[in-house]
Each structure stands twice: as structure tokens, then as C-alpha cells.
Amino acid sequence: xxxxxIKDVHHTYFxxxxxxxxxxxxxLQVEEGEFVSFLGPSGCGKxxxxxxxxxxxxxxxxxxxLENKPLSGAKNQIGYMLQQDYLFPxxxxxxxxxxxxxxxxxxxDETKNAALDLLKQMGLNGIEKQLPKQLSGGMRQRAALVRTxxxxxxxxxxxxxxxxxxxxxxxxxxDLVSNTLDAFGKTAILVTHDIGEAIAMSxxxxxxxxxxxxxxxxxxxxxELRSLSPFKxxxxxxxxxxFQTIWKELESLESGxx
Numbered sequence: 001x002x003x004x005x006i007k008d009v010h011h012t013y014f015x016x017x018x019x020x021x022x023x024x025x026x027x028l029q030v031e032e033g034e035f036v037s038f039l040g041p042s043g044c045g046k047x048x049x050x051x052x053x054x055x056x057x058x059x060x061x062x063x064x065x066l067e068n069k070p071l072s073g074a075k076n077q078i079g080y081m082l083q084q085d086y087l088f089p090x091x092x093x094x095x096x097x098x099x100x101x102x103x104x105x106x107x108x109d110e111t112k113n114a115a116l117d118l119l120k121q122m123g124l125n126g127i128e129k130q131l132p133k134q135l136s137g138g139m140r141q142r143a144a145l146v147r148t149x150x151x152x153x154x155x156x157x158x159x160x161x162x163x164x165x166x167x168x169x170x171x172x173x174x175d176l177v178s179n180t181l182d183a184f185g186k187t188a189i190l191v192t193h194d195i196g197e198a199i200a201m202s203x204x205x206x207x208x209x210x211x212x213x214x215x216x217x218x219x220x221x222x223x224e225l226r227s228l229s230p231f232k233x234x235x236x237x238x239x240x241x242x243f244q245t246i247w248k249e250l251e252s253l254e255s256g257x258x
Contacts, residue, residue: 002029002030002031003030003031003032003033003034003066003067003154003155003187004029004030004053004064004065004066004155004187005029005063005064005065005068006026006027006028006029006030006049006053006062006064007027007062007063007064007065008025008026008027008061008062008063009023009025009026009027009049009052009059009061009062009063009064010023010024010025010026010059010060010061010062011023011045011048011049011052011057011059011060011061012060021212022045022048022212022213023045023048023049023052023059023212023213023214024212024213024214025214026049026062026213026214026215027215028206028215030187030189031187032185032187033185033186033187034187034188034203034204035178035181035187035188035190035201035202035203036188036189036190036202036203036204036205036206037189037190037191037192037197037198037201037202037204037205037206038050038189038190038191038192038206038208039192039193039195039198039205039206039207039208039246039250040207040208040209040210040213040216040250040253041208041209041210041250041253041254042193042210043210043211043213044208044209044210044211044213045208045210045212045213046191046208046213047159047191048213049213050157050159050189050191052064053071053078053155053157053189054078054080054157055071055072055078066078066154066155067154077153077154077155078153078154078155078156078157079148079149079151079153079155079156079157080148080156080157080159081144081145081148081156081157081158081159081161082159082160082161083159083160083161083163083164084164085132085137085140085141085143085144086144087132087140087143087144087147088132089131089132089133090131091131091132092128092129092130092131093119093124093127093128093129093130093131093132093135093143094116094119094128094129096132096143096147097115097116097119097143097146097147097150098112098115098147098150099147100147100148100150100151101115101150101151104151106151111150114150115146115147115150116128118146118149118150119143119146121180122142122143122145122146122176122180123142124139124142124143124146127139127143136169137164137165137166137169138165138169138172138173141161141162141165141173142173142176144161145161145177145180149180149184149186153186154186154187155186155187155188155189156181156186156187156188156189157188157189158177158188158189158190158191159191160191160192160193161173161177161190162174162194162197163192163193163194170197171230171231171234174197174200174201174230174231175229175230175231177201178201178229178230179229190202195243195246195247195250196234196239196243197230198246199221199225199233199234199239199242199243199246200225200230200231200233200234200239201230201233202221203220203221203226204218204219204220204221205218205219205221205246206218206219207219207246207249207250207253209253210253216249216253217249219242219245219246221242222238222242224236224238225238225239225242
């Protein structure tokens with residue numbers, strides 16, 4: 001039994017005058033503790049599929065099972081981290097990171113202390129009473145990750161969470177997020193346009209073809225890279241050849257020369 005099972009998912013967006021199929025025949029299994037990246041041309045339905053897995057959109061056809069149960073029974077088991085941190089500017093960092101616990105009625109002394117301890121582990125000690133505007137972009141994203149992990153979701157959805165950051169901060173956060181997810185044994189799905197990021201962080205890279213989105217090819221990452229931090233993986237001798245292979249596949253999709 002797979003931890004996450006996506007079975008024959010199709011999705012079509014309907015308007016009064018048109019119907020646009022975003023996804024077609026998506027079948028995929030993700031194992032517990034696995035880190036999977038969705039990569040593909042713009043408009044290939046990556047974020048749509050992420051929203052379906054998160055339960056934000058109901059697919060036109062198909063099913064999603066988490067631990068062999070429908071998503072309707074997976075409340076509070078899926079965490080979502082986006083490109084923008086979406087911290088409430090009028091709330092302190094402490095109030096922000098405890099918000100998910102409060103809304104899900106899980107807030108108590110034990111969960112509060114665990115969230116504050118995680119904040120310290122993220123290198124954000126002493127900023128609990130500060131407002132988001134007092135923090136850098138990277139610090140805000142770390143706080144957003146704490147807010148997401150505080151509710152102890154079984155599955156973490158990452159929708160281009162590093163794309164708005166400068167390159168140095170992005171590389172540091174890749175390592176931090178990867179190490180944190182490994183330490184907590186979390187399962188994660190990343191949507192990204194960055195081939196290097198997908199290779200460095202993932203156990204598998206899923207390449208999507210566009211119009212409508214479907215799985216074009218799956219690239220399992222070699223053990224030599226999976227055992228390294230993202231930063232070190234980028235410097236491994238095999239990284240460049242894997243990058244070139246995926247780049248060529250992506251180029252062929254975008255030019256229509258499959």
C-alpha cells in the first residue's frame with residue numbers, strides 16, 4: 001500500500017463558453033518519507049495537481065488516497081507552503097506560527113512549546129514578538145515552514161517556496177528544509193521550474209508534458225545524490241549529466257519535438 005496514491009486523475013476547467021483540460025490520466029504513487037518534485041513547462045498542470053492532492057480542488061475524474069483513505073478524511077494531515085509566506089502582517093511571529101494549531105483546535109501548552117522549539121531550531125530564536133515586516137524574506141519563509149510543520153502534517157506540499165528569494169538564501173533554505181523534513185520523516189511534493197532544485201532535493205523528479213498535463217517521464221535520483229544535502233548534491237560529479245538529460249527532455253517538450 002502506497003502512502004499517497006493518485007489514480008487516473010483528470011481535470012477540466014469549465015466556463016460558459018469553453019472547456020480546458022488541465023490534467024489527463026495522472027496515475028502516481030508516493031511512498032512515505034519520499035521527496036518528489038513536479039517539473040514541466042508552464043501550463044502543464046503541476047500546481048493544479050498539487051491543489052487536487054491538497055484537497056483544494058476536486059478532480060473531474062479519478063481519486064486521491066492518503067494512507068488508503070480518501071482526502072475527505074485527511075483533515076489537518078496535509079501542510080501547504082507557497083511562494084509567498086502569507087504571514088499576517090499585524091500578528092507577531094509567535095501568533096503566526098501558532099495560527100494553524102489554533103484553527104485546527106490543537107493548540108495547548110505542549111504543541112505551543114514544540115512550535116516555539118522548532119522556531120529556535122530554524123535559527124529564529126528571539127524573534128517571537130517581532131512582526132513579519134521586521135524579518136528578511138528568508139526568515140519569513142522559515143517562520144512559514146514552522147507554521148506549516150507545527151500541526152504535524154503527514155504530507156507537505158511545496159509550491160515554488162524558494163522562487164522569490166535571492167540565490168544564496170534559496171540555497172541555504174533548500175538545505176534547511178531538506179534536513180528538517182528528513183529529521184521529521186516527512187513526505188513532500190515540490191512544484192518547481194528549477195531543474196537544479198528538483199535534482200538536488202528529490203528522490204524522484206516527475207516531468208510533465210503540457211496541454212493537457214500528463215506524466216511524460218520519471219527520473220529516479222541516484223543514491224549518491226539522495227544521500228547528500230541539496231548544496232552538496234549540486235556539486236556532485238553526476239549532477240551535471242542528470243541536469244543535461246532533464247534539460248533536453250524539457251526542451252523537446254517545449255518545442256513540441258517529443
